[in-house]
Amino acid sequence: MDVLSEVLRGVRLTGAMFFDITARAPWGIGSPPTAEVRSRVMPGSEHLIAFHCVIEGEGYIRMRDLDPTPRPISAGDVILMPHGDAHVLISEPGHRVEPNLDLFYRPTDRTLPFCIVEGGEGAGVRMLCGYFGCDATPFNPLLDSLPTPTIIKAGPGCELVGMHYVTTALGDRSHERPGGELILSKLSELMLVQALRLHIAALPGESEGWLSGLRDPLVGRALHLMHGDPARDWTLDVLARAAGISRSVLAERFTRLVGEPPMTYLARWRMQLAAHALERPGVAIASVAYDVGYQSEAAFNRAFKKIVGMPPGTWRRNRQFAA
Numbered sequence: 254m255d256v257l258s259e260v261l262r263g264v265r266l267t268g269a270m271f272f273d274i275t276a277r278a279p280w281g282i283g284s285p286p287t288a289e290v291r292s293r294v295m296p297g298s299e300h301l302i303a304f305h306c307v308i309e310g311e312g313y314i315r316m317r318d319l320d321p322t323p324r325p326i327s328a329g330d331v332i333l334m335p336h337g338d339a340h341v342l343i344s345e346p347g348h349r350v351e352p353n354l355d356l357f358y359r360p361t362d363r364t365l366p367f368c369i370v371e372g373g374e375g376a377g378v379r380m381l382c383g384y385f386g387c388d389a390t391p392f393n394p395l396l397d398s399l400p401t402p403t404i405i406k407a408g409p410g411c412e413l414v415g416m417h418y419v420t421t422a423l424g425d426r427s428h429e430r431p432g433g434e435l436i437l438s439k440l441s442e443l444m445l446v447q448a449l450r451l452h453i454a455a456l457p458g459e460s461e462g463w464l465s466g467l468r469d470p471l472v473g474r475a476l477h478l479m480h481g482d483p484a485r486d487w488t489l490d491v492l493a494r495a496a497g498i499s500r501s502v503l504a505e506r507f508t509r510l511v512g513e514p515p516m517t518y519l520a521r522w523r524m525q526l527a528a529h530a531l532e533r534p535g536v537a538i539a540s541v542a543y544d545v546g547y548q549s550e551a552a553f554n555r556a557f558k559k560i561v562g563m564p565p566g567t568w569r570r571n572r573q574f575a576a
Contacts, residue, residue, distance in 0.1 A: 256467055257449065259480045260395060261442075263525055264388040268441035269295055272356075272382040273366045273423055278375025280312075281341070281350030287337030287384065290357040298386025300393075303334040305342060306416050306444065309379030311345050314402055322346075329407040331416070331448040335399040336478060343374065365434050366423075381419055382479075383441055385420045391528050391561045392521040395449075395514075398463040405448045406455075413451075415444025466510040471498050479519050483526060484546035487519055525559045527553070538565050 271294065274282060287301035295301060305314075307330045314332055317339045324345045334340060341350050342464060344470045356362045356367065366383070380538035387393060405412050416442060428437050451462050466472040474496045492515055493500040507515045523545040530541045542553030557565045 270383040270437040278344035278373035281374035282342040283352030295386040298388035302385040308379040333403040392525040394463040
């Protein structure tokens with residue numbers, strides 16, 4: 254079981270390339286909170302992660318109102334905004350800009366991405382920007398493990414393959430042919446996976462969080478086992494034996510790195526899988542309960558309400574209404 258791939262599938266990650274930006278200094282790009290534009294750009298997604306890929310040139314990213322010291326960005330960088338915060342990309346630290354909300358929509362009369370050319374006569378930059386849609390509830394372990402902003406640097410000789418193919422597709426205009434938007438979407442997802450792998454590899458040895466847990470040999474083995482068979486009747490003892498480590502070592506190390514005990518993590522991930530299954534028409538709640546490891550519908554109902562905050566039937570009705 255590839256845990257990262259399983260989680261990205263489980264939270265229904267979907268990419269969309271929205272902007273191909275070419276600018277010359279002084280330039281500035283304002284990005285509003287994703288909650289303000291989600292229904293316009295990716296209405297089928299519960300949560301949006303904004304992303305920016307710097308193809309050429311350099312600049313700065315600043316969190317609006319919260320970041321007095323803009324952070325430098327340069328060619329090869331991928332910037333992720335996991336919590337959808339408002340921010341600006343600028344050519345100089347003091348440059349001011351507000352987002353143009355008229356740009357944030359999914360067009361019906363043309364294909365994405367929008368090509369934007371702006372700025373003055375100074376140094377040039379090219380960026381590819383867009384969104385990843387995903388579930389945030391009941392449980393998405395990736396979101397809390399990424400800082401805001403997450404700036405991932407590919408480094409010398411380590412090109413992001415997805416970024417390369419996206420720029421190639423844009424350069425030969427193949428994205429304008431049938432299926433082009435889907436190709437860019439999948440390539441952006443590939444780019445994210447590779448960027449996350451680079452981010453995991455570059456984490457300091459003392460770092461904590463779910464991504465650090467993936468990298469840790471002991472915790473990673475436990476995550477591998479739970480995600481590989483989430484419906485199994487796991488206990489801490491059974492999991493520790495299967496992972497080949499002591500119960501106490503597993504409990505301490507897992508909780509320290511991931512931020513919660515193994516059985517709590519497993520219960521929350523089961524609810525994510527269950528919530529997804531509950532959206533399928535005609536699926537009985539008892540069947541969902543069994544598929545995620547509960548032998549009785551009553552036990553599943555209690556666990557779901559405790560973790561999610563409402564019974565599974567209410568969750569299902571709310572999601573159907575929202576759709």
